[in-house]
Amino acid sequence: MAGAGAPPPALGDLPSSSSPALKFQVLAQCGRARASRMTLPHYVCETPMFMPVGTQGSVKGLTSGQLEDLGCQVILGNTYHLENRPGSELVAEMGGLHSFINWPRGMLTDSGGFQMVSLLHLADISEEGVTFQSPTDGKRMLLTPEHSIQVQNRLGADIIMALDDVVPSTAADAARFEEATHRTTRWIDRCIAAHGRPHEQNLFAIVQGGLDERLREISLKGLVERDTPGYAIGGLAGGEDKRSFVKVVSQCTAGLPAGKPRYVMGIGYPLDIVICSALGADMYDSVYPTRTARFGVALVPDGVLKLKNSAYARDYRPLDEECGCMVCRRYTRAFLHPLAAKGLAFAANLITYHNIAYMMRLSAQIRQAIKEGRYPEFVRQFVARQFPKGDIPDWVRDGCQLAGISLDGLAAATGVATAAAGAAGGQAQGGGAAAAAAAAHRDSGGVAGVAGGSEAAAAAVGAAAGASSTIAAEQQQPDRQG
Amino acid sequence: MPACCSAGHSGGSRAGAGMHAHRHSSGCSHMLTMFKVVSTSDGARRGELATASGTLPTPALLVYTHRGGVLNLTPDLLEKLPDAQAVQIDGLQFVNQPKPEVLQQAPGGGRRFLALDAPPRVLVATARDPAIYEYLGAMRQATKEWASVSIHTGAATVTAEQYVEAVAALQPDLWVALSDDIPNDSRSDRCPKSVDRTVAWLPACMAAAAGAPALAGAGALAAVQGGQYVNERIRCAEAAAKQPGLAGVVVAALGTGESPELRATIIAEVTARFPEGALRMVSSVGTPEDVLEAVAQGIDLFDSAHLVNLVAGGYALSFPVTPEEEAAQQAAAAGPPPAAGAAGETAAAAGAAADGGAAQEQCAADRGEDDSKINLWSLAYRTDARPLLPGCSCFACANHTRAYLHHLLQTHEMTAQVLLELHNTHHYLRFFAAIRDGIAAGRFGEYRAWFLGRRQRWLVEGR
Ligand SMILES: [Zn+2]
Ligand SMILES: [Zn+2]
Numbered sequence: 001m002a003g004a005g006a007p008p009p010a011l012g013d014l015p016s017s018s019s020p021a022l023k024f025q026v027l028a029q030c031g032r033a034r035a036s037r038m039t040l041p042h043y044v045c046e047t048p049m050f051m052p053v054g055t056q057g058s059v060k061g062l063t064s065g066q067l068e069d070l071g072c073q074v075i076l077g078n079t080y081h082l083e084n085r086p087g088s089e090l091v092a093e094m095g096g097l098h099s100f101i102n103w104p105r106g107m108l109t110d111s112g113g114f115q116m117v118s119l120l121h122l123a124d125i126s127e128e129g130v131t132f133q134s135p136t137d138g139k140r141m142l143l144t145p146e147h148s149i150q151v152q153n154r155l156g157a158d159i160i161m162a163l164d165d166v167v168p169s170t171a172a173d174a175a176r177f178e179e180a181t182h183r184t185t186r187w188i189d190r191c192i193a194a195h196g197r198p199h200e201q202n203l204f205a206i207v208q209g210g211l212d213e214r215l216r217e218i219s220l221k222g223l224v225e226r227d228t229p230g231y232a233i234g235g236l237a238g239g240e241d242k243r244s245f246v247k248v249v250s251q252c253t254a255g256l257p258a259g260k261p262r263y264v265m266g267i268g269y270p271l272d273i274v275i276c277s278a279l280g281a282d283m284y285d286s287v288y289p290t291r292t293a294r295f296g297v298a299l300v301p302d303g304v305l306k307l308k309n310s311a312y313a314r315d316y317r318p319l320d321e322e323c324g325c326m327v328c329r330r331y332t333r334a335f336l337h338p339l340a341a342k343g344l345a346f347a348a349n350l351i352t353y354h355n356i357a358y359m360m361r362l363s364a365q366i367r368q369a370i371k372e373g374r375y376p377e378f379v380r381q382f383v384a385r386q387f388p389k390g391d392i393p394d395w396v397r398d399g400c401q402l403a404g405i406s407l408d409g410l411a412a413a414t415g416v417a418t419a420a421a422g423a424a425g426g427q428a429q430g431g432g433a434a435a436a437a438a439a440a441h442r443d444s445g446g447v448a449g450v451a452g453g454s455e456a457a458a459a460a461v462g463a464a465a466g467a468s469s470t471i472a473a474e475q476q477q478p479d480r481q482g
Numbered sequence: 483m484p485a486c487c488s489a490g491h492s493g494g495s496r497a498g499a500g501m502h503a504h505r506h507s508s509g510c511s512h513m514l515t516m517f518k519v520v521s522t523s524d525g526a527r528r529g530e531l532a533t534a535s536g537t538l539p540t541p542a543l544l545v546y547t548h549r550g551g552v553l554n555l556t557p558d559l560l561e562k563l564p565d566a567q568a569v570q571i572d573g574l575q576f577v578n579q580p581k582p583e584v585l586q587q588a589p590g591g592g593r594r595f596l597a598l599d600a601p602p603r604v605l606v607a608t609a610r611d612p613a614i615y616e617y618l619g620a621m622r623q624a625t626k627e628w629a630s631v632s633i634h635t636g637a638a639t640v641t642a643e644q645y646v647e648a649v650a651a652l653q654p655d656l657w658v659a660l661s662d663d664i665p666n667d668s669r670s671d672r673c674p675k676s677v678d679r680t681v682a683w684l685p686a687c688m689a690a691a692a693g694a695p696a697l698a699g700a701g702a703l704a705a706v707q708g709g710q711y712v713n714e715r716i717r718c719a720e721a722a723a724k725q726p727g728l729a730g731v732v733v734a735a736l737g738t739g740e741s742p743e744l745r746a747t748i749i750a751e752v753t754a755r756f757p758e759g760a761l762r763m764v765s766s767v768g769t770p771e772d773v774l775e776a777v778a779q780g781i782d783l784f785d786s787a788h789l790v791n792l793v794a795g796g797y798a799l800s801f802p803v804t805p806e807e808e809a810a811q812q813a814a815a816a817g818p819p820p821a822a823g824a825a826g827e828t829a830a831a832a833g834a835a836a837d838g839g840a841a842q843e844q845c846a847a848d849r850g851e852d853d854s855k856i857n858l859w860s861l862a863y864r865t866d867a868r869p870l871l872p873g874c875s876c877f878a879c880a881n882h883t884r885a886y887l888h889h890l891l892q893t894h895e896m897t898a899q900v901l902l903e904l905h906n907t908h909h910y911l912r913f914f915a916a917i918r919d920g921i922a923a924g925r926f927g928e929y930r931a932w933f934l935g936r937r938q939r940w941l942v943e944g945r
Contacts, residue, residue: 056889056890056893056895057886057889057890057893057895058890058895058896058897060895060896060897061554061895061896061897061900062897062900063559063877063881063897063900063901064881065877065881066556066558066559069558081893085889085892085893086864086885086888086889086892090864090865090885093865094865094867094883094885095867100883100885100886100889101886102881102882102883102886313580313584314584314587316587316588316589326556326557326558327556330557330597331597332588332595334580334584334588334595335550335580335595335596335597337580338549338579338580339549339550339551341579342634344548344549344551345554345896345899346548346549346551346553346554346556347551348896349554349556349896349900350556353556
């Protein structure tokens with residue numbers, strides 16, 4: 001939260017930067033992790049921070065007033081969706097995105113390129129831009145770097161993103177990665193040239209290069225030379241193996257200017273945020289906390305609660321006993337269970353509210369721990385809680401090692417941690433275990449019971465363990481009126 | 483009428499203790515005296531319902547809930563509607579998933595479980611969801627012993643005892659007895675059966691309630707069924723009126739296709755069978771005109787079925803609540819359209835009339851609008867920077883534009899329903915406050931005539 005925490009000594013010695021529409025000041029460093037203040041045209045933010053995604057101008061089911069209540073600092077809008085509806089020209093006519101949705105704080109829009117490539121099978125990328133078939137009338141359309149920036153200039157977010165040549169990180173074609181890396185650097189020049197509002201909006205360049213260390217180095221060098229107000233690390237969160245993921249993040253944060261914000265795109269699992277922050281990243285966004293809420297999954301310090309599980313039918317505890325959010329103050333798991341099981345919009349809204357509160361609290365805890373010089377201890381406690389049996393995945397160990405954080409004393413590596421976690425995630429689906437653990441969980445004072453740990457493991461493997469319940473839930477339409 | 487029935491409640495009592503003295507049976511239609519009529523005007527009554535959750539001024543609007551949630555409004559948003567003093571909740575939604583014992587065993591009881599405990603609100607448990615009329619027709623094989631109902635877990639059979647157990651778990655201030663709820667067009671052989679069962683279940687419900695401590699201070703309402711058959715309605719009402727210990731009556735299963743004339747007849751015949759001091763509720767009577775007609779017949783409580791439908795259709799209420807607001811609307815229509823948020827509170831509803839002109843009204847009709855509401859789905863609002871209703875002080879109008887609401891509907895974002903529910907509930911609560919003011923001032927007839935005249939002018943002249 002802006003203004004929180006005591007001012008650290010000798011700010012002048014800490015990295016900072018000043019761009020026409022962005023000031024960045026590192027307030028405290030703890031190992032590679034840093035807590036910073038980022039002054040945007042609409043808001044003074046504190047990082048590390050999680051940014052909820054409001055794809056089409058609203059964060060699912062919540063009002064902008066509620067997002068303020070929750071302490072959100074920056075929310076995302078998706079350029080591709082907003083250009084489809086209502087259209088950037090209409091948004092500009094209505095005074096820009098801030099005014100249109102009545103959000104007084106920071107906003108960030110993406111380039112639209114990622115949605116083209118991921119949503120549209122017919123996207124075709126050339127030097128000129130991304131050609132795609134319009135979903136509305138089927139016409140061939142071309143999204144160029146210039147067009148993306150023009151649209152984002154009309155939307156008016158505090159931070160806008162360069163159009164990059166996105167290749168899924170799991171693609172095998174080395175030549176394609178090579179091409180994409182160089183093209184992204186050529187396109188940043190076209191983006192910078194097209195940017196019409198550099199004094200009101202900050203263009204962030206996006207580091208590409210897949211999982212290839214050499215290409216990432218080339219990308220870093222080219223983009224750092226362009227000296228944009230901030231940088232994003234792109235091409236991740238696409239299902240690549242997590243050991244490569246932390247390696248790339250580590251390489252990029254090390255190679256980016258110390259005085260500028262670093263944004264890891266598409267990251268929303270709490271554990272990923274903790275590890276990336278240890279590596280010196282500052283900003284994150286993902287639909288995960290809001291999307292998973294609609295499938296009845298609540299984020300808690302021990303991992304996740306799958307509220308559809310009948311184990312919660314008589315669990316009178318709040319979602320998260322350490323959370324003071326409106327939902328945790330007023331409702332119990334027992335109330336939410338039958339509504340989440342039916343996919344009711346009301347339950348989805350409540351869990352979404354809590355999940356965002358959780359992400360804001362986690363971000364604040366990360367900042368506080370960095371400022372107080374105890375981030376390594378924070379990471380150790382966080383990891384211990386998510387893996388009470390000590391089955392810490394190798395990528396977490398890698399990440400901590402790269403960050404210079406020792407996990408010694410937290411049970412030994414299993415070597416097949418990911419698989420073990422996957423199996424544990426499966427167990428968490430069974431209601432009995434969670435129910436039995438519920439009572440133990442209450443008095444366990446920090447270390448979760450068996451079921452809690454299993455759920456945490458399920459969260460850690462994220463997409464893998466979550467996928468089955470996610471797909472099942474997607475079949476079920478929210479039951480608005482019964 | 484026995485003297486005890488007309489004795490007014492001492493007023494303001496928050497405890498149920500006063501009512502217990504009257505819960506004796508002497509064979510007459512002794513009514514609980516938690517309700518008193520404060521003043522009357524042209525058939526309408528301004529009353530006060532004293533409950534453990536506070537005193538509710540009537541005629542009152544009960545806010546809709548679905549399975550314990552105020553449809554789209556989380557508790558923080560509900561608190562933005564301080565006048566939402568009473569809530570309707572369907573007891574049948576708590577027969578299963580969750581079962582009554584889940585609420586009973588919850589720390590703080592059922593109300594707290596549902597987050598309806600604070601701030602205190604008058605809780606009215608009904609035996610149906612007013613916004614969903616799921617009539618299973620031939621499949622619905624109720625017996626004397628149990629009702630056959632359609633709930634969120636599917637078709638279910640429910641006895642009076644099971645129903646009362648679920649209702650008691652909600653810790654309501656008022657509750658409606660179980661009835662065999664059938665629509666207006668039910669066949670002539672179905673209706674008598676419905677009435678027979680409804681008549682049989684009332685004492686069964688009352689007996690079960692007598693054994694439920696949670697209902698000790700709560701008032702019971704009898705439901706009167708009978709479909710379109712006035713003689714059956716009368717038979718049901720006369721039988722119910724014999725039941726001791728009631729707080730009032732619900733004219734049930736309205737809003738199911740009956741004509742306005744038939745509805746008026748049914749309401750008149752049913753209410754006439756109960757003492758003046760009986761609380762009178764109708765189910766699913768909702769449009770402003772329908773509300774005014776029912777109020778003119780002395781109805782005290784209304785549910786929010788109409789608002790649920792409005793929100794689902796993307797509508798925002800826009801009618802002027804008082805003649806002063808109408809004047810402000812007309813003034814605004816004569817001048818240039820007001821800038822977003824520029825109109826003052828006294829100029830509420832000014833924007834609606836700013837759309838004036840016969841051609842525009844034709845367009846309005848084409849998009850399902852009329853003089854009482856606008857449809858935010860309409861492309862007319864694509865770039866409309868005004869609030870839903872200029873001058874409205876609700877959270878939605880204070881913060882958002884028609885253009886944003888239109889966009890949220892177009893993109894199927896749930897926030898649209900949240901904001902529409904906030905505005906419409908706020909607006910309807912103001913409408914009910916204006917009705918109460920009219921009765922209190924002895925000018926309800928005048929108020930009603932103004933409102934209906936306005937409607938008539940709109941229909942005839944298109945303005
Ligand atoms: Zn919470
Ligand atoms: Zn309003």
